[in-house]
Amino acid sequence: MSLVPIAFAILAILVVYRILRTHNTLKDVPGPTPSNWFLGYVYDLSPKPVGTLYREWSRTFGQTYKLRGPLGVPELVVGDPKGATHILNSPSFQRNYSDRVALEEFFGDGVFNAEGEHHKRQRAVLNTAFSPSNVREVAHVLFDLAERLTQEWEEEIRQAGPSGILSEITSKMQRVAIDAISMTTFSYTLSEDPQIPALIAKIADVPASTLTLIAESLVDAFPILYKVPSPMRDWTVLLRTELGKIADRIWKENEKSDGGGAMHSKLLDAMGSSKMITGEPMDRDTAIANMCAVIFAGYETTANILAECLYELAQKPSIQDKLRTELNTFVDTTGREPTYDDLTGDALPYLDAVSREAMRTKAVLLTVTRAAVASDTIPLHFPVTSTGATHVVVEPGQLVHVPVRDGIHVDSVIWGPDAEEFRPERWLEGDSALPEMVKMIRAPGHLLTFGDGPKTCLGRYFAMAEFKIVISTIIRRFRIEDVEEKYDFYRQTSNTIKPRIRGREHEAPQLNLRVKLVEEM
Numbered sequence: 001m002s003l004v005p006i007a008f009a010i011l012a013i014l015v016v017y018r019i020l021r022t023h024n025t026l027k028d029v030p031g032p033t034p035s036n037w038f039l040g041y042v043y044d045l046s047p048k049p050v051g052t053l054y055r056e057w058s059r060t061f062g063q064t065y066k067l068r069g070p071l072g073v074p075e076l077v078v079g080d081p082k083g084a085t086h087i088l089n090s091p092s093f094q095r096n097y098s099d100r101v102a103l104e105e106f107f108g109d110g111v112f113n114a115e116g117e118h119h120k121r122q123r124a125v126l127n128t129a130f131s132p133s134n135v136r137e138v139a140h141v142l143f144d145l146a147e148r149l150t151q152e153w154e155e156e157i158r159q160a161g162p163s164g165i166l167s168e169i170t171s172k173m174q175r176v177a178i179d180a181i182s183m184t185t186f187s188y189t190l191s192e193d194p195q196i197p198a199l200i201a202k203i204a205d206v207p208a209s210t211l212t213l214i215a216e217s218l219v220d221a222f223p224i225l226y227k228v229p230s231p232m233r234d235w236t237v238l239l240r241t242e243l244g245k246i247a248d249r250i251w252k253e254n255e256k257s258d259g260g261g262a263m264h265s266k267l268l269d270a271m272g273s274s275k276m277i278t279g280e281p282m283d284r285d286t287a288i289a290n291m292c293a294v295i296f297a298g299y300e301t302t303a304n305i306l307a308e309c310l311y312e313l314a315q316k317p318s319i320q321d322k323l324r325t326e327l328n329t330f331v332d333t334t335g336r337e338p339t340y341d342d343l344t345g346d347a348l349p350y351l352d353a354v355s356r357e358a359m360r361t362k363a364v365l366l367t368v369t370r371a372a373v374a375s376d377t378i379p380l381h382f383p384v385t386s387t388g389a390t391h392v393v394v395e396p397g398q399l400v401h402v403p404v405r406d407g408i409h410v411d412s413v414i415w416g417p418d419a420e421e422f423r424p425e426r427w428l429e430g431d432s433a434l435p436e437m438v439k440m441i442r443a444p445g446h447l448l449t450f451g452d453g454p455k456t457c458l459g460r461y462f463a464m465a466e467f468k469i470v471i472s473t474i475i476r477r478f479r480i481e482d483v484e485e486k487y488d489f490y491r492q493t494s495n496t497i498k499p500r501i502r503g504r505e506h507e508a509p510q511l512n513l514r515v516k517l518v519e520e521m
């Protein structure tokens with residue numbers, strides 16, 4: 001059979017798709033021309049380390065600009081705090097359709113892909129699992145995990161001597177983070193499971209090659225393709241089956257026990273109380289989808305930000321010293337170790353400042369993406385550079401990105417001339433000393449690291465507690481030093497960020513830092 005008619009049919013579908021997705025409302029909005037029309041801007045973005053191209057685009061085109069996605073379809077970027085608040089809080093915008101199809105296809109029908117009332121009901125149940133009081137209750141597990149890591153390092157260093165050890169930081173942080181989630185939300189030590197960590201790594205670590213970009217573009221345009229058999233589909237089905245077995249077993253054990261002990265099942269407990277909270281029970285498949293969502297949303301994100309912060313601190317020994325001094329002074333003056341309340345409250349202002357600065361400069365999601373579901377006018381503080389307009393009109397279907405890490409979080413017009421610098425001191429004088437523009441970022445703490453609005457991060461209190469517990473435990477006991485290699489950080493297709501050695505980018509992601517005992521300095 002000749003392939004020509006098939007090729008023509010595909011081309012015709014692509015052209016119709018492009019026409020349907022091209023909205024004239026953006027015709028006057030400026031933006032770069034991608035070097036590959038078929039793949040669009042991701043073709044230029046994916047080989048570049050984070051911190052480069054988005055910044056270049058905003059310097060050239062201003063805060064609000066237009067990118068050309070696959071097949072030339074325009075996508076709007078709004079790096080404007082007023083516009084971002086509107087987009088993330090308005091019912092005119094939802095998680096985009098192809099992402100929702102992918103999330104449901106891979107992880108099942110849970111909180112990730114739910115919208116509207118259905119989403120509100122699920123969040124009412126899940127929020128109880130991650131409330132600040134529940135995080136305080138499980139914090140002892142996080143302290144134990146940080147302690148386990150430091151004991152392992154201490155043992156290795158005692159054998160190696162005072163010059164310390166070279167440690168691969170990403171795998172260490174991943175192990176802490178995966179156990180932190182699983183031991184507190186479903187009473188399970190996931191790092192010791194014979195197959196689940198390997199499955200998660202396969203799903204999360206697909207590198208952004210041209211082939212994966214083509215596949216991403218095609219499924220983005222035609223989400224039905226997610227249903228085509230693929231290794232990714234097989235892995236996610238297997239993951240759901242294995243997590244389902246764990247959930248069933250723990251649920252049964254929970255019915256017999258009165259909870260407590262060295263582990264917690266906060267997520268399963270909350271989902272088991274769904275009828276009491278919303279009047280409707282949560283079925284088993286939704287519960288498993290939510291377990292997958294929590295693992296995927298909570299594990300690599302926290303591990304990434306911890307690893308990147310340690311890399312930053314390795315290059316800035318003075319910040320490490322200042323943080324260590326604050327922690328030691330606290331212990332000397334109070335005569336005790338800092339508790340969860342000390343770490344998350346006002347007792348350690350420099351730790352808080354370092355944590356906020358890490359959340360600002362190492363935000364894991366480069367962009368938070370939405371699709372318009374109704375015609376809407378996005379208000380802007382900074383006018384569109386080409387027209388001077390202080391709003392942009394969008395039509396249903398329009399993809400809109402809020403650039404976080406390389407956009408709003410490091411824009412010198414918002415943060416001042418040192419916006420790109422890691423400088424915890426900017427947070428030390430409180431809210432009133434922050435530049436007025438920063439206060440236009442309405443999300444909690446003036447940061448979009450955890451998103452904003454109804455879909456804001458479910459695990460933000462948990463992530464902040466874990467971050468502070470792990471960083472403070474490490475910095476008190478160890479000095480982290482830079483090694484000769486320089487690292488750049490790259491976005492993976494799964495939206496996580498991985499370090500690669502500069503000049504040896506073809507090698508697997510890794511981050512090797514020298515770890516020394518503080519007492520032997």
Ligand code: HEM
Nearest residue numbers: 111112297298301302364449450451455456457458459463
């Ligand atoms: C530093 C670590 C973390 C970062 C930077 C982060 C970031 C985010 C962001 C930006 C969103 C919003 C996405 C959107 O609006 O489209 C989000 C959503 C979410 N996060 Fe996190 N997260 C982190 C840790 C966690 C943890 C520890 C958990 C769970 C224990 C978690 C669970 C979730 C879930 C389930 C959602 C989806 C919420 C919904 O759709 O209603 N995250 N996260």
